[in-house]
Amino acid sequence: MSEGAVKKEEKPRKFQAIRGTRDLLPPETALWNRVEQTAHKVFATFGFGEIRIPIFEQTELFARAVGGETDIVSKEMYSFEDHESDELAALRTLLIAKQPSVSDPNFFWSYEMKVTEFRERLGRAIEIGEVGRTPLNERVLADLGPLLDSLAFDRQEYEKTKDAAIFERFNLYVGTIRRHLLAVDLGDQVSLRPEATASVCRAYIEHNMNQLPQPVKLYYMGPMFRRERPQKGRYRQFYQIGAEVLGGSDAPAIDAEVIEMVMTFFDRLELEGVQLDLNSIGCRDCRPKYVELLRAELVKVKDKLGADSQRRIETNPLRVLDSKLEGEQGIIATLPHIADHLCDDCKTHYAPVKHQLEMRGVIYRENWRLVRGLDYYMRTTFEITAQGLGSQNAVCGGGRYDGLVELLGGPPTKGIGFAIGEDRLILSLQESGKAAAQQGRDVYIAWMGDRAHATAIRAAKGLRKAGFSVELPPVELKFGKALGQADKLGAKYALILGDNEVSEGLWTLKTLADGSQAKFTEPDLIEHLKKQL
Numbered sequence: 001m002s003e004g005a006v007k008k009e010e011k012p013r014k015f016q017a018i019r020g021t022r023d024l025l026p027p028e029t030a031l032w033n034r035v036e037q038t039a040h041k042v043f044a045t046f047g048f049g050e051i052r053i054p055i056f057e058q059t060e061l062f063a064r065a066v067g068g069e070t071d072i073v074s075k076e077m078y079s080f081e082d083h084e085s086d087e088l089a090a091l092r093t094l095l096i097a098k099q100p101s102v103s104d105p106n107f108f109w110s111y112e113m114k115v116t117e118f119r120e121r122l123g124r125a126i127e128i129g130e131v132g133r134t135p136l137n138e139r140v141l142a143d144l145g146p147l148l149d150s151l152a153f154d155r156q157e158y159e160k161t162k163d164a165a166i167f168e169r170f171n172l173y174v175g176t177i178r179r180h181l182l183a184v185d186l187g188d189q190v191s192l193r194p195e196a197t198a199s200v201c202r203a204y205i206e207h208n209m210n211q212l213p214q215p216v217k218l219y220y221m222g223p224m225f226r227r228e229r230p231q232k233g234r235y236r237q238f239y240q241i242g243a244e245v246l247g248g249s250d251a252p253a254i255d256a257e258v259i260e261m262v263m264t265f266f267d268r269l270e271l272e273g274v275q276l277d278l279n280s281i282g283c284r285d286c287r288p289k290y291v292e293l294l295r296a297e298l299v300k301v302k303d304k305l306g307a308d309s310q311r312r313i314e315t316n317p318l319r320v321l322d323s324k325l326e327g328e329q330g331i332i333a334t335l336p337h338i339a340d341h342l343c344d345d346c347k348t349h350y351a352p353v354k355h356q357l358e359m360r361g362v363i364y365r366e367n368w369r370l371v372r373g374l375d376y377y378m379r380t381t382f383e384i385t386a387q388g389l390g391s392q393n394a395v396c397g398g399g400r401y402d403g404l405v406e407l408l409g410g411p412p413t414k415g416i417g418f419a420i421g422e423d424r425l426i427l428s429l430q431e432s433g434k435a436a437a438q439q440g441r442d443v444y445i446a447w448m449g450d451r452a453h454a455t456a457i458r459a460a461k462g463l464r465k466a467g468f469s470v471e472l473p474p475v476e477l478k479f480g481k482a483l484g485q486a487d488k489l490g491a492k493y494a495l496i497l498g499d500n501e502v503s504e505g506l507w508t509l510k511t512l513a514d515g516s517q518a519k520f521t522e523p524d525l526i527e528h529l530k531k532q533l
Ligand code: ATP
Pocket: 195, 226, 228, 233, 234, 235, 236, 237, 238, 239, 240, 373, 392, 394, 395, 396, 397, 398, 419, 420, 421, 422, 423, 424
């Protein structure tokens, strides 16, 4: 019995989307498209261009930009080793696992052959670019030559003498070879992107965008990946729409214009209950001092705080301000405000940002407790919430990140940006009744008979070319059944094509809302529909 036949007996396994991921289906996808089209349009009016960046990057890029101590990098990233040469990796695993044994007469010989094979494959892989030509890889390649020679020499000696001392020496070579094999860099440690700012900065540097007219204004949209606990408004694959302004200037008007742009976008979508919170979290000079002060104050009230906040006194005192715990709110209210501890430079930056927002008619609320979870933020930070989202109500987070480009090896650069959670934006729009309706058809073509079928195909082509949405049933249906289907699909019109219509050259158009019918020639029909729809 073939394998296929055995399998037939069992019910094939059903698959489900992975926890934290989901399918987006029509008609909801129409709303996603509307949101994205609006973003393209609004951002273009602010002079932003779209950047499309890869879904995965070197893990190191995110570790450096987002911060190794953040939740995102320390526990939420999807990471894997990415090597092109699986065979080489498998051979290495095998060689590392092998233990020399006196009782296996072939061990020496087979070990030597396998290492020789590894060395040859590695050389070839480097040659064709499958494995990086790094100094370390080249050294391993070079060192393996003499090591193999010594191995071969000892093997021959041992075969002749069976001397235990030679066996010991052989063992030592095996250890050295193992260390060399482990050192080979077969590929990159990569991660699915948990956010996009790091990649945009990487691209800015890689493409020398500092030589373009400054600032460079970019926006992106697409999926991000974080291994978080899934719940309403929180997914493991979620979507962001974001923008970044990179360049030489940190003029407060840039901050204000970026915020004005998000607010304009939300306004255009008629998002409801929009609330913009604003703060300045200082810079490398003043923030550490404030953090120390905060820590000192928190230590005094440690006993009154919950376990999470107690831990954060050490790891990240700013995050205590984020706490939503009822019992901690009273204590948090008494803590020092960063606004009172900003350095002069930060103060002279923050005040005009607020003034600029006022000039643009952007309504904001100052929130001294607003801190961000990513390391790279400084000075201006903001968060936007919307209604209908429960506790996951932040639809946008953003802020200034001067110095991030330098941290990634680029030239001194100022930067500010934001990321909108598109899933939450959509949820909020749906909650306030802005969901897109099922897309109906303009025309359903009910046809009967072979000649009518040919005419129906021609009619569908003409109507679609004119931009109408057309449903053409693939097999003949009785007119009654066809009209029932047209109704179910929410079609506005049914075009009825039978023998009479075809021979007369006059097509019957039925308006489904009121059941009225009229006859048209082919060109008149299209003209008529253009006027109606
Ligand atoms: P939160 O505090 O809600 O976890 P965050 O500070 O981690 O948000 P950012 O990294 O600044 O968020 O990302 C910007 C926006 O992306 C958030 O305001 C939110 O709308 C959205 N977002 C972040 N994580 C998720 C997720 N797991 N699922 C859906 N949307 C998310």
